[in-house]
Amino acid sequence: xxxxxxxxxxxxxxxxxxxxxxxxxxxxxxxxxxxxxxxxxxxxxxxxxxxxxxxxxxxxxxxxxxxxxxxxxxxxxxxxxxxxxxxxxxxxxxxxxxxxxxxxxxxxxxxxxxxxxxxxxxxxxxxxxxxxxxxxxxxxxxxxxxxxxxxxxxxxxxxxxxxxxxxxxxxxxxxxxxxxxxxxxxxxxxxxxxxxxxxxxxxxxxxxxxxxxxxxxxxxxxxxxxxxxxxxxxxxxxxxxxxxxxxxxxxxxxxxxxxxxxxxxxxxxxxxxxxxxxxxxxxxxxxxxxxxxxxxxxxxxxxxxxxxxxxxxxxxxxxxxxxxxxxxxxxxxxxxxxxxxxxxxxxxxxxxxxxxxxxxxxxxxxxxxxxxxxxxxxxxxxxxxxxxxxxxxxxxxxxxxxxxxxxxxxxxxxxxxxxxxxxxxxxxxxxxxxxxxxxxxxxxxxxxxxxxxxxxxxxxxxxxxxxxxxxxxxxxxxxxxxxxxxxxxxxxxxxxxxxxxxxxxxxxxxxxxxxxxxxxxxxxxxxxxxxxxxxxxxxxxxxxxxxxxxxxxxxxxxxxxxxxxxxxxxxxxxxxxxxxxxxxxxxxxxxxxxxxxxxxxxxxxxxxxxxxxxxxxxxxxxxxxxxxxxxxxxxxxx
Amino acid sequence: xxxxxxxxxxxxxxxxxxxxxxxxxxxxxxxxxxxxxxxxxxxxxxxxxxxxxxxxxxxxxxxxxxxxxxxxxxxxxxxxxxxxxxxxxxxxxxxxxxxxxxxxxxxxxxxxxxxxxxxxxxxxxxxxxxxxxxxxxxxxxxxxxxx
Numbered sequence: 161x162x163x164x165x166x167x168x169x170x171x172x173x174x175x176x177x178x179x180x181x182x183x184x185x186x187x188x189x190x191x192x193x194x195x196x197x198x199x200x201x202x203x204x205x206x207x208x209x210x211x212x213x214x215x216x217x218x219x220x221x222x223x224x225x226x227x228x229x230x231x232x233x234x235x236x237x238x239x240x241x242x243x244x245x246x247x248x249x250x251x252x253x254x255x256x257x258x259x260x261x262x263x264x265x266x267x268x269x270x271x272x273x274x275x276x277x278x279x280x281x282x283x284x285x286x287x288x289x290x291x292x293x294x295x296x297x298x299x300x301x302x303x304x305x306x307x308x309x310x311x312x313x314x315x316x317x318x319x320x321x322x323x324x325x326x327x328x329x330x331x332x333x334x335x336x337x338x339x340x341x342x343x344x345x346x347x348x349x350x351x352x353x354x355x356x357x358x359x360x361x362x363x364x365x366x367x368x369x370x371x372x373x374x375x376x377x378x379x380x381x382x383x384x385x386x387x388x389x390x391x392x393x394x395x396x397x398x399x400x401x402x403x404x405x406x407x408x409x410x411x412x413x414x415x416x417x418x419x420x421x422x423x424x425x426x427x428x429x430x431x432x433x434x435x436x437x438x439x440x441x442x443x444x445x446x447x448x449x450x451x452x453x454x455x456x457x458x459x460x461x462x463x464x465x466x467x468x469x470x471x472x473x474x475x476x477x478x479x480x481x482x483x484x485x486x487x488x489x490x491x492x493x494x495x496x497x498x499x500x501x502x503x504x505x506x507x508x509x510x511x512x513x514x515x516x517x518x519x520x521x522x523x524x525x526x527x528x529x530x531x532x533x534x535x536x537x538x539x540x541x542x543x544x545x546x547x548x549x550x551x552x553x554x555x556x557x558x559x560x561x562x563x564x565x566x567x568x569x570x571x572x573x574x575x576x577x578x579x580x581x582x583x584x585x586x587x588x589x590x591x592x593x594x595x596x597x598x599x600x601x602x603x604x605x606x607x608x609x610x611x612x613x614x615x616x617x618x619x620x621x622x623x624x625x626x627x628x629x630x631x632x633x634x635x636x637x638x639x640x641x642x643x644x645x646x647x648x649x650x651x652x653x654x655x656x657x658x659x660x661x662x663x664x665x666x667x668x669x670x671x672x673x674x675x676x677x678x679x680x681x682x683x684x685x686x687x688x689x690x691x692x693x694x695x696x697x698x699x700x701x702x703x704x705x706x707x708x709x710x711x712x713x714x715x716x717x718x719x720x721x722x723x724x725x726x727x728x729x730x731x732x733x734x735x736x737x738x739x740x741x742x743x744x745x746x747x748x749x750x751x752x753x754x755x756x757x758x759x760x761x762x763x764x765x766x767x768x769x770x771x772x773x774x775x776x777x778x779x780x781x782x783x784x785x786x787x788x789x790x791x792x793x794x795x796x797x798x
Numbered sequence: 799x800x801x802x803x804x805x806x807x808x809x810x811x812x813x814x815x816x817x818x819x820x821x822x823x824x825x826x827x828x829x830x831x832x833x834x835x836x837x838x839x840x841x842x843x844x845x846x847x848x849x850x851x852x853x854x855x856x857x858x859x860x861x862x863x864x865x866x867x868x869x870x871x872x873x874x875x876x877x878x879x880x881x882x883x884x885x886x887x888x889x890x891x892x893x894x895x896x897x898x899x900x901x902x903x904x905x906x907x908x909x910x911x912x913x914x915x916x917x918x919x920x921x922x923x924x925x926x927x928x929x930x931x932x933x934x935x936x937x938x939x940x941x942x943x944x945x
Binding site: 582590622641 | 865896897917919921
């Protein structure tokens, strides 16, 4: 029980302390909320008041001590004076004289009573009807002394004759005067404190401005900046103290903010301009799919104004139903794991009036945000063109296939034709030749000379027909067979052909001049045919010359190899040059120079199939030069 | 010349047959020539089938084979011979009017032993047939029988 009670007491005590503490805390927080101006004044006033009060208390204490000492001194001087005068009265036992002496005490109204005690301590004389019973004489010593009691001063002074004490004088004085004096003094001090406080208040209210005004101005500037967002404003510096430094620092910060604002504005301007002028529609898409920024191109594309789009429309409103699911899946991916999202894909865009456009979308998340920036390229026309091209290509391919089939069929027919020519046309010829020969051999005796001549003519025609068929077949083959191009050494081909020609014409003395030939990318067998024809022609048409000269050479000209074969043969009239390369065209009679008229047609066909050209320059009786070209880029370095 | 083996001539054109025989006769080779008129007959002869069921067994020394023949042409005959184990070693010489490259290529691919184009000129023709006849029927050693 006892413990519980003591505990309760402690709790009560604790509560009281808590109350006080909480009140102090409230006060502190209230003070803290006050403006600096008030705080400064509070500090000054508090300090002044404490100083004044301390001074006042000190002065009062000091004054009280002095007043008391003066009172004691005054009364003691009076007592000594009366004691001095009362020696005789005591010696002569004259109380009337003593009382007369005491009556001089009336000059000091504070003295309420006095008495003179004789040697034995009995009252010898008294002043005023004072109740001396109140006084405790036992405490009165034979020597000088005083004490305060009951708001009175009791002072005693020995009366001596020579060295012998003969009595004591007692003075009992009230302290009213002293109290009065003390009251007035305190009043004065209070008045001074009050006055000083007023002065302090006035001065503090004036002087605090030195500190508070620049701070107030600074605060006002900051508030103004906060409200207006105008970072060009500056705080005014009034002093070079800490506040001045603060103002400088604040202004420096403002300059920095202003610069940063400018560069921010610049870059925002730059990006805005870029955004507007990419040439494609572009939008900024928030995480919730709302378009927060759109450019003019997007306005054009969507047929909505920026005001209608920005912050209001979701991009999904512009996607056709069929593509929406895929777009939303991509959007989700972009939000969760951007790297896996597709950065570019096509979708169909639906404009305000319902028109649908094909769009190539390029989209990516802005780093550090959930926003996406998207650019939309209208590829509707491109797709149309693509489709057209595709259709055209398909048609073209179709046509090519058809033509190829036709060509192949024609080629097959031609092949079949030449095949049957080679088999079926040659067989009757062979038979004719065979039977003519047999006739001549077996029935020679039955034949007249004329008959023999006829048979010779038949045999000759048959032979000629055979050569013609062979040449024609050759000509047809050079047109049909596939070129088998390879690196071909022209020197070797020429050497081979020249050897054969020399062998076939052993009685001919021909002066050959052969320039250095090169390697050419061509069908070797066909090129051989070209050289055989040209060279055998040259040999044939110089037959009538005593000093036959044949020159072969090559030079490069305009990206081509230009080969030539020059002879000093019979030549031909240039007005017939156009007939030179035609099939069965001949510029000489069979009697003069034999031939089928297919050789040069064949040569021309081969040269053309090698992307070359062929021509001849000639002068009757002077000689002929054949030229043919082959493309230079087909040349292979050896 | 009794040990001379037979020359089998596959030729549909009687004029060609006559002229070829004339040419062979000039070199005393005509008596050993057997003539078949087309590819089918050629194969019947070689396999001793049909009309030739009862002929004396044994492959000819050489088959002179024309390409253009009715029913089964020369190239088909060549193919059949080369894929027949009993005939594949038979010497086959194409004797034809054609000098077409595809034919040449096909024949050599099928393993022909020679390819001769009949010259239009009869003198040349006789020379060619003579050369072929002598070489294949006289000079050349035939492969072992049944190999």
